[in-house]
Amino acid sequence: MSRTPDNWLLKVTGLTKIYGEPNENTLALTGPQFGSNICPETESIVACADINFELYPGEVLGIVGESGSGKSTVVKMLYFDIEKTYGEALLKPYANAGVNTLDESNQKKRYIRNHLMGMVYQNPRDGLNFNFTSGGNIAEKLIMAGNYHVGGIRERASELLVKTEVPVLRMDDRPSNFSGGMQQRVQISKAIANNPPLLFLDEVTTGLDVSVQAKVLDLIRELQHELGIAMIVVSHDLSVIRMLTDRTMVMKNGRIVESGLTDQILQDPQHAYSQLLVSSLL
Known part of the structure; x- marks a missing residue:
């Protein structure tokens, strides 16, 4: 992965x-320094604000934070599941x-989603159609x-089910008959079906048994x-x-309080909240 200023x-x-009706003070009165993302003047909710970053080809960027920190909102906006209030996202391809x-x-957003992106949701029901078979979801x-050749x-x-360790014999079974871990693997197969350059993973191991979590994480790392x-x-x-x-x-x-190399943040977190997260891991 070569990183130069222009190859993002x-x-x-x-x-x-922002949910609700903000005023000119909303962003100034919310955030980590206030311990709240609810504007005291308008009661509008700042789900996330002023998020800036670049992602490079082949890079894996983590967004971490407690429930309600705005991390899922970021990827759902980038994948067009929810509308942004402000902001810009440029995609090289x-x-x-x-x-x-x-x-x-x-129409153009659908094109981008179907050709250039994949999404794996926390709940497989958000990413899979449970009325289709596992093969039908990938299809x-x-x-x-634009791929119409049935064979x-x-x-x-x-090929994708083999890659994600789902028995091919179960290609014509519905995901509702699968375990949670297998549903996630089918969802991953669907997300990478078109070899997208960009994949979003939103809390993909939450709710899975610890042993299943490890297998799903190993799979994601191998695929990457x-x-x-x-x-x-x-x-x-x-x-x-x-x-x-x-x-x-x-x-x-709703704000980024720290960013950097993962190893650096885990070994020497600078922000008090990052320090709290890291100490809870130890």
């Missing part, structure tokens, strides 16, 4: 999401980073990206090494961040 894959500037993807039409992603689709689905996909990994669990990521952003009350 994704560049995010000023990304902000799309229009040569010449347009703000967050301002594109719904759905391939068809949305080719089944071949690709088989093999395919070289850039990833943004959202987690409240620093052990997940330590295992998967190169760099980490720490969020609290």
Whole structure:
């Protein structure tokens, strides 16, 4: 992974999401220094504010923080699940980073999602259609990206299920008949079906048994090494961040309080909140 100032894959500037009606003081009266992301004057909620970062090809960036810190909001805006209030996201493979993807039409956003991104949600029901078979879920992603050859689709689905350690014999079973860990593996297969350059992972091990968590994390790490996909990994669990990521952003009350190399943050956290997170890991 070579990093130069110009070879970034994704560049995010000023990304902000506010629920409710903010006023001119809302951003100034919320954040870690106030211990709250609720504006005392308007009661609007600042889910996240002024998020800035660059992600490089093949890099894995972690976003860590407690529940309500805004970390999931960031990836859901970048994947167009929710609308931004302010901000810009430039993606190199799309229009040569010449347009703000967050301002594109719904049709163009669908194109970006289906060709250039993948998402693995905490709850497999958010990423899979439980009325389709596991193979059908993968086929759905391939068809949305313009692949219509039935034989080719089944071949690709088989290949992905093997890669994610789901028995191919179960390709025509519905995810509702699978364990939680296997549902996540099918969701990962679907997310990487089109070899996207960018993959979002939102709390993917939460709710899984510890032994299953380890297997899913091993799988993600192997796929990342093999395919070289850039990833943004959202987690409240620093052990997940330590295992998967190169760099980490720490969020609290909707703001980034610290960012840097993951090893650096784990060994020598500078912000009091980061120190608290790291001490809870020890």
